Amino acid sequence: MKHTARTLCAFAFAIALAAPAWAQNQDVGEPLAEGGEVEALTIAGEELEDEGPLRGTVTATSDWQDLGIAIPSFATDRDQPTPANADGTAALGREIARVITGNLRNNGLFKPSGPDRLPKPSFAQITDPSWSSWSGRGAEMLVHGYVRARSDNRIVVGCYLYDVALQDELIREGYVVRPADWRRAAHKCSDLIYARLTGEDPFFDSRIAYIAETGPKDRRVKRLAVMDSDGANHRFITLGSATALTPRYSPDYSKILYLSYVDGNPRIYVYDIGSGEQTLVTENRNPTLAPRWSPDGKTILYSMAVAGNTDIYRVSVKGGRSARLTSTPGIDIGGSYSPDGSKIVFESDRSGTQQCYVMDADGDNQRRITFFGGRCATPEWSPRGDQIAFTRIAGDFNVAVMTPSGRGLKVLTSGWQDEAPTWAPNGRIIQFFRTTRNSGRSSLWQVDLTGRNERRLPTPVDASDPAWGPIRP
Amino acid sequence: MNKPAKIALLLAVVSATVACSKEAPQELPPEPVNTSRPAAAPTPPPPPRPTGPMPGTQAHFAGAVGNSTTVYFDTDRFNIDSADAASLQAQAQYFAQYPAVTFTIEGHCDERGTREYNLALGERRANAAKNYLVSLGIAASRITTVSFGKERPVALASSQSAWAQNRRAASVVIN
Numbered sequence: 001m002k003h004t005a006r007t008l009c010a011f012a013f014a015i016a017l018a019a020p021a022w023a024q025n026q027d028v029g030e031p032l033a034e035g036g037e038v039e040a041l042t043i044a045g046e047e048l049e050d051e052g053p054l055r056g057t058v059t060a061t062s063d064w065q066d067l068g069i070a071i072p073s074f075a076t077d078r079d080q081p082t083p084a085n086a087d088g089t090a091a092l093g094r095e096i097a098r099v100i101t102g103n104l105r106n107n108g109l110f111k112p113s114g115p116d117r118l119p120k121p122s123f124a125q126i127t128d129p130s131w132s133s134w135s136g137r138g139a140e141m142l143v144h145g146y147v148r149a150r151s152d153n154r155i156v157v158g159c160y161l162y163d164v165a166l167q168d169e170l171i172r173e174g175y176v177v178r179p180a181d182w183r184r185a186a187h188k189c190s191d192l193i194y195a196r197l198t199g200e201d202p203f204f205d206s207r208i209a210y211i212a213e214t215g216p217k218d219r220r221v222k223r224l225a226v227m228d229s230d231g232a233n234h235r236f237i238t239l240g241s242a243t244a245l246t247p248r249y250s251p252d253y254s255k256i257l258y259l260s261y262v263d264g265n266p267r268i269y270v271y272d273i274g275s276g277e278q279t280l281v282t283e284n285r286n287p288t289l290a291p292r293w294s295p296d297g298k299t300i301l302y303s304m305a306v307a308g309n310t311d312i313y314r315v316s317v318k319g320g321r322s323a324r325l326t327s328t329p330g331i332d333i334g335g336s337y338s339p340d341g342s343k344i345v346f347e348s349d350r351s352g353t354q355q356c357y358v359m360d361a362d363g364d365n366q367r368r369i370t371f372f373g374g375r376c377a378t379p380e381w382s383p384r385g386d387q388i389a390f391t392r393i394a395g396d397f398n399v400a401v402m403t404p405s406g407r408g409l410k411v412l413t414s415g416w417q418d419e420a421p422t423w424a425p426n427g428r429i430i431q432f433f434r435t436t437r438n439s440g441r442s443s444l445w446q447v448d449l450t451g452r453n454e455r456r457l458p459t460p461v462d463a464s465d466p467a468w469g470p471i472r473p
Numbered sequence: 474m475n476k477p478a479k480i481a482l483l484l485a486v487v488s489a490t491v492a493c494s495k496e497a498p499q500e501l502p503p504e505p506v507n508t509s510r511p512a513a514a515p516t517p518p519p520p521p522r523p524t525g526p527m528p529g530t531q532a533h534f535a536g537a538v539g540n541s542t543t544v545y546f547d548t549d550r551f552n553i554d555s556a557d558a559a560s561l562q563a564q565a566q567y568f569a570q571y572p573a574v575t576f577t578i579e580g581h582c583d584e585r586g587t588r589e590y591n592l593a594l595g596e597r598r599a600n601a602a603k604n605y606l607v608s609l610g611i612a613a614s615r616i617t618t619v620s621f622g623k624e625r626p627v628a629l630a631s632s633q634s635a636w637a638q639n640r641r642a643a644s645v646v647i648n
Contacts, residue, residue, distance in 0.1 A: 217629045243624060246589060259592075265619055266592055287596060287620060290589045303593065305620070308551075308600025310593035331593040347590065353549070354590055377587040391587050419587055437631040440584070465588070 024269065024278055027242040027262045031276025036181040037473070038188060038205075041174030043158055067197065068111045068138050070164075071101045072118040074145035074157070075126050082149045084179035089155075092182060093147040096157065099186035100143065100193070103204050103230060107429065107446075108453035109194060113139065126160060131167050140164055143193060155179055159189035161196055171196045183232055184472070191471070201384075201426035204229055207469045208422075208431070209247040209256050210444060212236060213462040217440035222464075224258055224271070229424075229468070231458045237271065246290060249469035250297050257281065257291035257300060268302050270317075282315060282322055290334045294361075295341050301325075303333040312346055314361075325363035336381045336388075337361070338404070345369070345379040345388050345404070356390060358404065369406030378420045383470070384427035387449075391419050391432075399432045399447065412451040420464070425471040431457065433464040529574050531646045538563040544602055546640040548585070551597040553605050561602060564644055565609035578602050579643045580620040581627075583636035588622060595620030602642040617647075 074093035085092035094115045101114030119133060126144045134142050142162040150156055160172045173192050175185040184205055191202030212225040224244040227234040238244045238260070245266075247258035256271045260278075268288040269278040281288060281302055289310065292301040303312050310331045315322040326332035330350035337344055345358050351368065356376035359366040370376040374394030381388055381404070392400040392409075397417040402409050417435040424430070424446075431446040434456075442464040444457040457463075526532035535542050541560035544553070553561065568574060580599030582591035599618035607613045628635035 218626055220624065222624075245592075245624075266622075287592070289592050303589070305593055305596040305600075308597045308604075308618075310596065331590060331597070333589055333593050349549075349590075354587075377590055393587070397587070417584070435584070438629075440626075440629070440631075 024262060024280070025276070027238045027240070027244070027260060028271065028276055028278060029237060029239055031274060036178040036184070038181065038184050039176040041156060041158075041176050043172050043174045065108060065110065067140055068113070069104065069141040069143060069193070070113050070118055070134060070137055070139035071097045071104075071115065071143040073097050073115040073120045074147050075121055075123040076147045076149075077123050078148075080149045082155060082179055083153075084155060084182040089147045089149050092155075093145070096145065096147065096182065096186040096189070097143075099183055099230070099232075100190045103187065103190040104193070106230070106455065108448065108455070110141075110197070111139075113137075126158065129162055129167075131164070134164050141170075141193075141197065143189070145189060150176070153179065155182055155185070157182070157185035157189065159185075159192055161193050183228065183230075187229070200428055202471055203424040203426040203429065205472045206425050207249065207253060207472070208444075209249050209258075209467045209469070210433075210459070210463050211245060211247065211465040212459065213442055213464055214240075220440070224256065224260075225459075225463075226256075227459070234460060246465050246467075248291055248293055248467045250293055251295060251470055252297055253469055253472065257293065259289060259291065268300075270300075282313075292335050292337070294337050295339055301335045301337075301344065303335075312344075312363075323363070325359065326366070334378060336379055338381050339383055339385045343381075343404075345381055347377050347379060354393065356388070356406070369404070370402070371406065372409050380421050380423055382423050382427040383425055387427065389421035389423060389430050391421065399430060401430075401449065410449075410451070412447045412449070413445070413454065415445075418445070420466070422466050422468045424468055431466040431468055433466060435464070528571050529646065530648060534567060534574070534576075534644070534646045537567045542645075543641050543643040545637060546598055546642070548583070548636070548640065549594070551594065551601045553601055557602070558605065561605045562609065565606055565611055568606070568611050568615065575615045575617075575647045577617045577619055577645045577647055579625075579645060580618065581625060581639055581641050581643070582623045583639040584623045584626065584631065585636060586623060588624075591622035592620050595622045598640075598642045602644070 074096050076089040076093050079088045079090040082089050082092055097115035101112045104110050104112040126146045142164050144160040146158045148156040154176050156176050158174045161170045163170055175188050177185050187205035190204040195202045206229045207226055209226050212223045213220050215221045221240045222243045223240045224237040224247055242260050242262040245259040247256050249256055254273055259266050260269050266287045268281040268291040270281055271278040281300055287305045288302050290303040298317055300315050300317055303310050310333050311324055311326045312332050312335050313322040313324050328350040330348050332348045335344045335346035342361055343358055344361055345356055347354055348357050354375040354377045355368055356370045356379045357366055357368050374392050377391040377393060379388050379390040387401045388404055389401050392398050397419050398411050399413045399418045399421045400411040415434045416437045418432050421430045421432045429446055429448050431444060433442050434445050435442045442462050444459055444463045444466050447454040525536055541563040544557035544560045578599040580595030582594050599620055603616045603618055626639045628638035
């Protein structure tokens, strides 16, 4: 009965939205089939002493890189067919180990060796490693795991981290996932290993929204797209008939804010991932730009040009009146909340050039924080709160970080145009897009806070405007 | 991009072609008449009335004002300099002569600015051109503005001269 009432209500709502939705949705594709959850599973075994992460001994990134980790195939109790892998659960176990190895290797973390070069442990050895066969391989750490196809069609993945020298278990965790979400179990296991060995927060089980680019420089087709943090599960959301720009995932991954020219003008839409519908962030004839979420997902920041002058506004995600936060004659645009939601760092050219400013969340106490020469654009507050990443314009564009007070400038990249940094959920890695001189081709890159570990992210076509979402629940 | 905007863009490209090749030989044979787009042919349409494009089309506007359909800006600036003023005066004359014509001013930037800032800067440039035309007596209600930031360059190199061509506000007649 309750269910029926809810269905009717949803139906009425759909009708009410139908008219405007038709025109607004003409550039969006079919909704994504998402929403699978990872259920944590307590794995029975000896009680572990929680000694905390190895932060005391592993303090610098360079030290992590020397830590050898063996990641052999995950074992299975019984090789069974599974929708997650055409060759069954044993093959799935090897794939999971490959994903974990790729995660660690691609991010310059540790010295992982993967399942293709290692012996295959049996199911019984997962909780009782054959130490003698691992001690001579130059790996200080050993990852074991298992895959089990459950009768309810879900998959159980167990993940164990061992210290080879101590011959001791450091941590273990289990995950129950839909077959379609098997990679998430591999990401959760990667996160467990990373967090245990470095003391940092996890980041692998997260997604990235970005703009996929194709076509010649003067007629670029720009589509909204999403993918996992390792580039897997790639999906296009918009069809490309309208230019899409500057997406931002909502903190709960249910929506994406982005700019679209679908009605011929630049306007911000809220795209609902479940329904595939989108709505204007504010009913208004003025162009709206540079959308951002508050950390709690309840407030949307946007910038709006009125008679040519752009200022920053704030509106509840439920709609209603917008509050204007800036009112200078210059361009005030963008904005990024501090993790506690109390402050906003934004960009303004009120001094004559683009510089970064901080204000309270209600717009009070606006003050410039960048005074180091060059310009400051697209500031993004780290999820840890301790740094602000931004596009530093000093001839070329480069990604740089500074403290929230504008000190400790550190330039991390050296491309011709490196633009629009976005933080990993743990505030330790930054993604950005790099544009190539003359050709205008763009690609996604990431760099860690040392600036040493830089790599290009694989995308099916050219890519820009990455927006890294938080860790998934 | 919606259809009118797409057509407008096409027309803008055509008009730019016209402007750059105004010395094109007039004795070329006329284009075949199988095209239905009135503005597509840079040469005058075929007989019976070889009087050029119809008023109210981008081709007619471009034919009347020449290179003045577009004004150009210095890096990061949006002020109307004397060259821009002359172009906008030519535009104002045209729009005063054809009071039924409505048009869009497209603001653009070069690639040497960040994407979001350039969207705002393009909006500023389009509005600067609009305000100047309004000051010359053109009704604001006839003018719409749209910014494309750095998303739609006309010159494709990464050079000073290309950037100078891309920092622009282009007036495009709405058909």
